[in-house]
Amino acid sequence: LVIINAMDIGGLASFLQFSRTFAQPLGQMSQQMNVLLSAMAGAERIFAILREEPEVDEGTVTLDQRDPNQWYWVDGDKRIPVVGNIQLHNVDFGYVPGVRILKDINVWAEPGLKVAFVGATGAGKTTITNLINRFYEIDSGVITFDEIPVTKIKKDDLRKTISIVLQDTHLFTGTIADNIRYGNLDATDDEVIKAAKLANAHSFIKRLPQGYQTEITGDGEGLSQGQRQLLAIARAAVANPKVLILDEATSSIDSHTEALISRGMDQLMEGRTSFVIAHRLSTIRNSDVIMVMDHGEIIERGDHESLMEKHGVYYKLYTGQIELD
Template sequence: MAKERVTEVRHGGPGGGPRGFAKPKETSKTLKRLLKYIFEYKLHLIIIIIAIIGSSLSGVAGTYFLKPIINNYVVPFIGKENPDLSGFVRMIGVMSAVYIVGVICSFTYNRLMLTISTGTMRKIRVDMFKHLQNLPIKYYDTHTHGEIMSRFTNDTDTLREMLSQGLPHFISSAITVAGVFIMMVVLSPILTLLVIFMFSIMIFAIKKIGGKSSHYFKKQQKELGSFNGYIEEMIEGQKVVKVFSHEETVKENFNEINERLRQAASSANTFASILMPIMGNLSYVHYALTATAGAVLAVAGYMDLGTIGSYLQYTRSFSQPITQLSQQLNSVLTALAGAERIFNLLDETPEVDNGYVTLVDAEIDDNGNIVEVSHRTGIWAWKHPHSDGTLTYTEVSGDVRFEDVTFGYDENKTVLNSINLFAKSGQKIAFVGSTGAGKTTITNLINRFYDVPDGKILYDGININKIKKDDLRRSLAMVLQETHLFTGTIMENIRYGKLDATDEEVIEAAKLANAHSFIQHMPEGYNTILTSDGINLSQGQRQLLAIARATVADPPVLILDEATSSIDTRTESLIEKGMNTLMKGRTVFVIAHRLSTVRNANAIMVLENGKIIERGNHDDLIEQKGKYYQLYTGMFELS
């Protein structure tokens, strides 16, 4: 099935620099859902809000103390030889106390926001990971791994930064700007008109320069994606590059991509770097104009020195929060866009399971009846509740039948057309045919990775739609063409097929799969640690471990999807006996391009365009001299 190509877009400038932000589509909805997580820390939030207000207002109030200090103490002391400084010292002490309260409040809300942000991120990651386990295989077939991983990395990281720093600083800056502006109006409405004029210029500068910066950062991120993709592709394909001596061409292409990235990064960082100096210089111009206007008003008798001193300090502390508000707003919007993508993942429809037939351990009593037991007996049974309240037990034998099954991954295109087949208990059924004929799709349907819209699949006479998916899959074991090994010991990787398997059972399974020999030669034997999907093993050895993993599960039905594709002919012959032992008494479905592996199958199904065009054992199909004969004799090759 063709997978949808999804382009991953990373947010954030290199080195934590300014970002080309993406706005969320539904800001209010996303914010409400995010607040549900945050409101789990209600007491923390109350303290944080009080602390933010206290921190912001302490800075505003502390500046106002300059007016009484100058008017009541500094000016009257001019010309006095021995002024009484007691009142001045008390006022300085009160002013210091206000600032100290602000420092304590600032520390408090920053520390508590860290607790909230890390706790919220933990809860969101847990919810995402749990939800991923409940999503159908179709979701993973239509979304790239990079796209899914970006939810756990880029999006959660920007969200964490917003919660721990951006949001509290945004609120603090907003309160500070509001408080400073109110105090400016109180101190001098006339000078505040100048503030409004300069404020308009600052907003215009932020909009123009910030817009340019955002545009080029988006371009930089696009070029960075191409840059990283090219490097990854060239590293993975180094053997091919060297075989065809294309090193120089690769270097030229790299230089071209690298230059595009340099130009985009240069433009982005140029605009980002000049914003703060421009805002700083505008604030100095504002300060100079305010000082000049204040001096004129003071000379004219409309303003005292204390008011001018406080007002000038407010002027200095007014422009910085405005710049911070602009940058933090971008940060908040970027984080909310990431949160929206996270919630979109959480809104994906989970895998539906309406099954009610379960798999239980059983034993046969003296009267020949199947009895459910709580311990492992080696006998499994389907526990089937009926509408009249009765229960029936059916021993699991591995009888699988397809009846008029039609299926397509896309509603507009069918992959299987009216498939009818049966596999009796203990039979080995092989599927051969060209790529895309529908071989793997059949095994996906047996597992209920996808549900059948037309027709039905019976397992021991029970429609598999009635069987709970977990129980159905426990009765099956698969060995896939692409082996996946987890980080851990060889023993743990084999035991993944049956988590309660003893060491002896694991070793026996490895012997059946003929993996025991090479495992013994590993540095730590079964305790050898595997990393990076078993990079320290050959492809054949990895496949043998996958077969051992299926063996230890001891299921009644076994699915081998190109299970020996990565094993050389010699290794294949070595495991043939073990595989034959493994397949005894089990229903086995085999998909293979190597036709020599299916000669001993009870029935071979030849598929083409989603239909079974030939069926029979090896000898029958050879006599028919049809498609299988052509494939086997090399007159027609599988593709």
């Protein structure tokens, strides 16, 4: 229209201006709509958490940690020293009614004793450790801690005495020191470093440009799988637990790191009750007792030598006649 002189430049300029003014709020509206929808999705999750029923905890036995060298269970006026004796008697368990995962499990463990579980994937190894922590309630049988049924112990206090190194390690955004301190929020810097040394993590942390102050992002992006596990072990160490549960990562790591990790674990396990779930049989050779699991049952138990002599399932696993996974 301007070219054929049906409109002047001023008209064109104001037309463009007006059309932009008209379109802008429409665009803004759809943007707001986007924000609103993602806020709603977020709110849904927040409300799901708010609606979550708190864990019922009818436990009455509490933990007295005032003396760092000797903790006590307080049961009314009785004070029982915390030792770390764990026993499972005839434990049956299923995650959903009607599907039994564990059948008649009997295990006992005491400080200084290393109990190992081996078995194919899905055999129920992690499940046993979930029960010791009371993440789930057992269907029948009893689990005792220092001869007190765990159902009588306050969950929080029970879990303060147990450290688990999970099959998969999660690290948080923050410094290495903060990540280790997650195991015991009151730990001093010295305690954090002591724990890292115990876990054999100190040497690699020291070599990082900012040492313990190195920031970790995105679940430990800059660290190797083995280094993440070493941090997880340090995290367990800083809590100074009576009972230690190590669920070995399935992913393969190089043999140097494997040696580092197993030395770290061995140092950590000294004088504690420890349960080790192994995917590499080399890590559990030196266990005091090895439980071979199959479909929720313990089918063989004994130390490495006696199980090898028996020429049973463990022997076949060890000699490579059958595979673990």
